[in-house]
Amino acid sequence: MTADKFNIFSFTGKMKILHLSWMVFFVTFVVWFNMAPLKQVIMGDMGLSLEEWKTLLILNVALTIPARVIIGALTDKYGPRLVYSSLLAICSVPCFLFAFASDFTQMAIARFALGFIGAGFVIGIRMVSEWFPPKELGTAEGIYGGWGNFGSAAAAFTLPTLAVVFGGDDGWRYAVAITGVLCVIFSVIYYTNVTDTPKGSTYFRPKNLGGMEVTSKGDFYFLLFMKTPMYLALALLNWKLSPNGVGMLSADVCTFIYVALFAIYCFDAYSNFKVNREIFVKPVAEQHRYQFKQVAVLNILYFATFGSELAVVSMLPAFFAETFELSMATAGLLAGMYAFMNLMSRPGGGIISDRFGRKKTLLILTAGLAGGYFTLSHIDANWPVWLAVLAVMACSFFVQSGEGAVFAVVPLIKRRLTGQIAGMTGAYGNVGAVTYLTIYSFVDASTFFLVISGTAAFGFIALLFMKEPSGAITEVNEDGTVELIHVG
Incomplete structure (x- = not known):
C-alpha cells in the first residue's frame, strides 16, 4: 500500500x-x-x-x-x-x-x-x-x-x-x-x-487453488451450505432453457445438465475438503483464523443489493411504461435514473464506510434498502410520475451505496483470499438477479418489490451477527515470517 x-x-x-x-x-x-x-x-x-x-x-x-x-x-x-x-x-x-x-x-x-x-x-x-x-x-x-x-x-x-x-x-x-x-x-x-x-x-497467495480455505470444521460445513444456492441458480437457468421454459434445450439435455451440476457440486465439495483437511486433524492457531460467517453475511447483502439492481434494471422501463402509460423511450429514460445513480452512490457507500464504520453503515443502508423497496411496492397510476422517479432514485441510492459498503468490507477479512471472497460475494449478486427475475415472472411488480424488501430485512438481521473488521490480519510470507496487515 x-x-x-x-x-x-x-x-x-x-x-x-x-x-x-x-x-x-x-x-x-x-x-x-x-x-x-x-x-x-x-x-x-x-x-x-x-x-x-x-x-x-x-x-x-x-x-x-x-x-x-x-x-x-x-x-x-x-x-x-x-x-x-x-x-x-x-x-x-x-x-x-x-x-x-x-x-x-x-x-x-x-x-x-x-x-x-x-x-x-x-x-x-x-x-x-x-x-x-x-x-x-x-x-x-x-x-x-x-x-x-x-x-x-x-x-x-x-x-x-x-x-x-x-x-x-x-x-x-x-x-x-x-x-x-x-x-x-x-x-x-x-x-x-x-x-x-x-x-x-x-x-499473499492462497496455499491451494482447489478451494477456499476456512479455519474451523463448522466453517467448512457452512461453506458447503453457502455454495448450494449458486448451483441451484444454475439449475434454475437450466430450467428456463428447458421445454418447460423457452424450449431451447431438449428434456434429455436438461436432465444431463442437472446431473452434471450435482456431480460438479460433489467434486467442488471434495476439492474444498482436500484444501481444508488439516482442520479436521488439528485446530488452526487463533491468530490465523477468520470467521466465514463474515463472508456469508456479505453474500446475503450482495444478493439483496446487486441482485436486485440487475433485476430491477431489467423490468423498470416496462414498469414505468405500463403504470403511467408512457412511451418506451420516455419510460427508458426515466428508468435510467436508477442506473445513473451508480456514479455517485456506490462511491458514496464506500466513503461513508471509511468515515463512520463498516457495520454501522451497512445496517443503515440495508434498512434504507428494505424501506425503499417497500415504498416502490406501493407505486401505482395514482402517483405523480415525478414522485415515482424520486422514490426510485432514493431506493437506488441505498441499493448502490450498499454495494459499495459491502465491498468496503470484503478485502478486510483475509488478504490472501480476497479474490475468492470477492468472487463468491459477486456470484451471489448474480444468484440474486436470477432468483428475483424468476419470481417476477410469476408475480406482479408490487409483490416483486415486496419480496426484495423482505430479503433486505433478512439481510439486516444477518448483519447483526457480523463482526466489525478490526485489529490486524495475520499472513505468512514465503520465507515463513509472519506479517500483520492492519484493517482498522
Missing part, C-alpha cells in the same frame, strides 16, 4: 492503478451489455423471435455465477494484472464471434461464453485492496465499482448511435465489434501499466 495522498485528479501511484482498474472494469461492462441497446436492429437483421432474444439474455448471465468464483481464485493465485489482461483478451474472441454471427446458434454460443467477462469485477477488488490503506479502501473500491458499473449505461447511450453512424444492416455488427477492439486495447494497456502491489509489498 502507498501513503501518497488520495487525489482523484492524480494519475500517478495508487491513483493510476485505481483509474486504470475502473476503466478496464468499465470496458467489461460495455462488452457484457453491448447487446441490449441494439435489440430491435439485431432481432430484425437476424430474424430472431422474442423467445430467442430472451434466451440470449439468459445465456449472457449464465456463466457469470461460476466465472466469478473461478476468476476470484485465479486472481488470488496469479495476480490481478495477468488475470484481468488475459480475461479482456480472451473475451474479445466471443465478442467478435457474436458481432459476425450468421445464425442464432452462433449468437447463443458467443453470448454464453461472454458471460465470463462479467467476472472482471472481482479482479479489480483484489487489485485496489493491494494499493490502498484501510481508511481509504471503501472510497477506492466504491469508485472502482461505481464508475466501472456505468459501462452498461455507456453502452446504452453510445452503441445505437455508432450503429447508425456505420449504417446499413451491418451497422450493429461494427458497433459490437468496436467493443471487442476496446477489450484488446485495454488488455495491453493494463498489462503494461500496472503491478499487483506497490514496490516492496508482498502479494
Whole structure:
C-alpha cells in the first residue's frame, strides 16, 4: 500500500492503478451489455423471435455465477494484472464471434461464453485492496465499482448511435465489434501499466487453488451450505432453457445438465475438503483464523443489493411504461435514473464506510434498502410520475451505496483470499438477479418489490451477527515470517 495522498485528479501511484482498474472494469461492462441497446436492429437483421432474444439474455448471465468464483481464485493465485489482461483478451474472441454471427446458434454460443467477462469485477477488488490503506479502501473500491458499473449505461447511450453512424444492416455488427477492439486495447494497456502491489509489498497467495480455505470444521460445513444456492441458480437457468421454459434445450439435455451440476457440486465439495483437511486433524492457531460467517453475511447483502439492481434494471422501463402509460423511450429514460445513480452512490457507500464504520453503515443502508423497496411496492397510476422517479432514485441510492459498503468490507477479512471472497460475494449478486427475475415472472411488480424488501430485512438481521473488521490480519510470507496487515 502507498501513503501518497488520495487525489482523484492524480494519475500517478495508487491513483493510476485505481483509474486504470475502473476503466478496464468499465470496458467489461460495455462488452457484457453491448447487446441490449441494439435489440430491435439485431432481432430484425437476424430474424430472431422474442423467445430467442430472451434466451440470449439468459445465456449472457449464465456463466457469470461460476466465472466469478473461478476468476476470484485465479486472481488470488496469479495476480490481478495477468488475470484481468488475459480475461479482456480472451473475451474479445466471443465478442467478435457474436458481432459476425450468421445464425442464432452462433449468437447463443458467443453470448454464453461472454458471460465470463462479467467476472472482471472481482479482479479489480483484489487489485485496489493491494494499493490502498484501510481508511481509504471503501472510497477506492466504491469508485472502482461505481464508475466501472456505468459501462452498461455507456453502452446504452453510445452503441445505437455508432450503429447508425456505420449504417446499413451491418451497422450493429461494427458497433459490437468496436467493443471487442476496446477489450484488446485495454488488455495491453493494463498489462503494461500496472503491478499487483506497490514496490516492496508482498502479494499473499492462497496455499491451494482447489478451494477456499476456512479455519474451523463448522466453517467448512457452512461453506458447503453457502455454495448450494449458486448451483441451484444454475439449475434454475437450466430450467428456463428447458421445454418447460423457452424450449431451447431438449428434456434429455436438461436432465444431463442437472446431473452434471450435482456431480460438479460433489467434486467442488471434495476439492474444498482436500484444501481444508488439516482442520479436521488439528485446530488452526487463533491468530490465523477468520470467521466465514463474515463472508456469508456479505453474500446475503450482495444478493439483496446487486441482485436486485440487475433485476430491477431489467423490468423498470416496462414498469414505468405500463403504470403511467408512457412511451418506451420516455419510460427508458426515466428508468435510467436508477442506473445513473451508480456514479455517485456506490462511491458514496464506500466513503461513508471509511468515515463512520463498516457495520454501522451497512445496517443503515440495508434498512434504507428494505424501506425503499417497500415504498416502490406501493407505486401505482395514482402517483405523480415525478414522485415515482424520486422514490426510485432514493431506493437506488441505498441499493448502490450498499454495494459499495459491502465491498468496503470484503478485502478486510483475509488478504490472501480476497479474490475468492470477492468472487463468491459477486456470484451471489448474480444468484440474486436470477432468483428475483424468476419470481417476477410469476408475480406482479408490487409483490416483486415486496419480496426484495423482505430479503433486505433478512439481510439486516444477518448483519447483526457480523463482526466489525478490526485489529490486524495475520499472513505468512514465503520465507515463513509472519506479517500483520492492519484493517482498522
